Amino acid sequence: MAKVFLNGQPVEHPHEVHEHISPMSTYNGVIGALFVLTGLTFAVSFADLGPASLTVAMVVAFIKATLVVAYFMHLKYDDKFHLFVFLGTIIFVGIFFGFTMFDMKSRDALNDEQETFVRWKEQENAGKGLVVGVDNVPERRAKVLAEIEAHGGGHGGGEHGGGHGGGEHKAEAKAEHKAAAH
Amino acid sequence: MSTAVQSQDPHPAVEPSYLVSKRGLMSWLVTVDHKRLGLMYLASVMFFFLIAGILAIALRTELFTPDQDFMSAQTYNQVFTLHGAIMVFLFIIPSVPAALGNFFLPLMLGAKDVAFPRLNLLSFYVYSVAAVFLIVAILTSGLDTGWTFYTPYSTSTGTAVITATAGVFIAGFSSILTGLNFVVTVHKMRAPGMNWNRMPLFVWAIYSTAVIQVLATPVLAITLLLLIIERSLGIGIFDPAMGGDPVLFQHFFWFYSHPAVYIMILPGFGIISEIITVHSRKHIFGYKAIALSSVAIAVISFVVWGHHLFVSGQSELAGVLFSFLTFAVGVPTAIKVFSWVATLYGGSIQYNTACWYGMAFLWTFTVGGLTGLPLSTLAIDVHLHDTYFVVAHFHYVMVGGTVVAFIGGLHHWWPKMTGRMFNETAGKWGCLLVFIGFNVTFMTQFFLGHQGMPRRYYAYLPEYQVMHQVSTIGSYILAVGLLWTLIYLMHSLWKGEKAPSNPWGAVTLEWQTQSPPIEHNFHETPHIHGSPYDFPEIDKSAGALHH
């Protein structure tokens, strides 16, 4: 009786190990490409690309990662299911990033539109004023508070979550936000 | 009452069973046998079920009158937090997969063990360490954040948040290891002829669960790590006082914890699929639909977490999107329920205890599932959020769904695990008490919540008193039912009849070996030639076996 089964299927030659052995030239080529790409991304970082620098850096990083995964980790020659596991993981990371970022972005847009900025308003309502910075940075805290004072802030106690109204108020909230962010 | 259908035992019990093949305490403590580990998990989760159950009874007793009785507000907060945290992380999540799954997954696949037996043992000890952390948290300053650890309260309260979250963090690793082990086992350890279409539905359910465990739990780990760091160093990711965003914590937390709800319920679905088909002596209706709907639920569960954030300050746009996606979960879930009912239709149903639990599940889970729809409706949820309606919905799914399925599965497989039959009459009384007690407790809470009773209050307005008292009495009935079940099951260990190898006439592989199984499960590796739900001798002579 055939004794040897894998995945519920009989295996013809159980003693053979079907592993792909890449030639040295592959490894040398890959590490060479990785070094070149590292140099590229390093050099580009000195140029002022503005917001595009994130895109460029990420594209280069993805190319590098693909090289490592495909050749060093043998995914190109490996069981296709391992590739499925890997890509599936990336998709779930994408879901995690996508929905969370979507909320964060759309929340900002709506907060602007409705003149609510939850993060900072909540702190005002706690009755403690705007607590930013950290306990052991009294100067910064004083500085921020002074800026808020200068913009006529500190109107704590009002209910938040809608009904703030007023263009003035909006400008004020934005100024606070800016003051706090800097 | 059903008579046990004695099938011919192909291998008379000459080899000692896994229970006695090795002796001594050490042989248990360092065992890598999946069956022994399953029993060890079973004992552990039952212990924590008891602890958290006692806490629940304490809560219900406090709520018997509108005023404060014997718990201070602070104590009440701690008790409901610990009830939730222990139930979720130490009982429900490991209950079916780690206890019954460990025991039956390799048996149902025709394997000698799981793929990584030593990892399995490690997983058990990791779970034990997690339990120690949580117990230390209880014994020191307790925990009062709710089981969800929402910031910023969890970063500012004076209770043992770090110890408790460290415990949950560690429990997560145990869960990951179990899930990883099961995925590999299902892929690589199937017996000859066991292709994907011949796998029992319990295996499909455990497999889907394991996939969620592997994909979701790491995010819980990093969330809790961030929370611990936030609390100790104040890095300002979650804590608004330091410039962070508390809603971000909820995103992180629910990315794990919503799929985790399906870690809790999917294995229950698997048990019900087994119970319904075996005890109605009929091929399961819609095998592929049930199997693939488990996978579908696993995937969809990852894109609905935002429905926990409807009133947390999440953007309305995201709220609408999550609300829509949440409805999608209803489709595969309904496919399952319809298939079970269709399986029962025209079957020769054996009304024994396991089957009773299966039927109880069909009622309670359907109520739990349907009440999820109003909660996923964005506009209605704004009113029902944080009321007893949510509490009732959650308990209908988790207790009425998972716990009922778990106890049903325990009865279904008890003869196989212990080699003893329990008393059927006692079992039915227990099931009746559990069913009545459960419904009285939680059905009432739907009405309470609908009338505006908020959750997590230790005192309440007098007009809610009658319903609270009904609910409390129901919880006592439920507790009596569960204790009764414990008593007769324990009694059966000493006084129960010896179980035949296949008392229910089932076709899946675990019934093809002796009760209890031998250490290596099967005398020789089984070969599978057909569906796990063809009941040949029964289909041909239907009625002859049914009296």
Added chain:
Amino acid sequence: MSNEHAHAPAHDDDEHNPHLAHHFDTMGQQTASAKLGMWLFLATEILMFSGLFLAYFILRMLYPEMVLEAHEHLSKWAGGINTVVLLTSSYTMALGVRSIQLGDVKKLRLMLVLTILCGCIFMVVKYFEYSAKFEHGMLPGKFYSAHLHGYEIDGLPHIFFGVYFLMTGLHGVHVVIGLAIMLWMFVRAGRGEFGAKNYVAIENTGLYWHLVDLVWIFLFPLLYLVK
């Protein structure tokens, strides 16, 4: 994640192969299980790190100017050197796996030593980087005190340094664990436990090490370079 129970050299006949655990039927099944298990483990690692990356991206979104200003205080050169070192270690690790595929245990051990060496260099550079940050008070959260050392960074830089230390710290922990595993593999290779048909433990070690490299490939530009 290997399941070898015995320590004798490999044997062709599976029936009596001492490397074959009792619950597997063939070496092929055992190897495939170990590798699938490793890939699933890598999936959990990726998802765990993804939480930190998401925290980083949200930090950038909420406080773009602060992140830009704070990241100027990280040493591009230290990060760059470490990138080269880590890539090299990945290369030597891959060559190590290739050596054992060809049955060359001696070369495997050499490659493991080189990889461990690179890992150690990485940690040393990291040590100097961290101590500079400690000196300048650029610490996470409420321990942040760079302003007292004459570094004025507008906004809430304590969050940036919190994320920086968390990401590089968790990565560093993985490097240290990787070094320990490779040391263990070095010892096992010396005992003659691996051969051309029995090297899945080495392969899995390699997979783990490449993942550590992968994480760094993204960490480096995001923390040190991007403007």
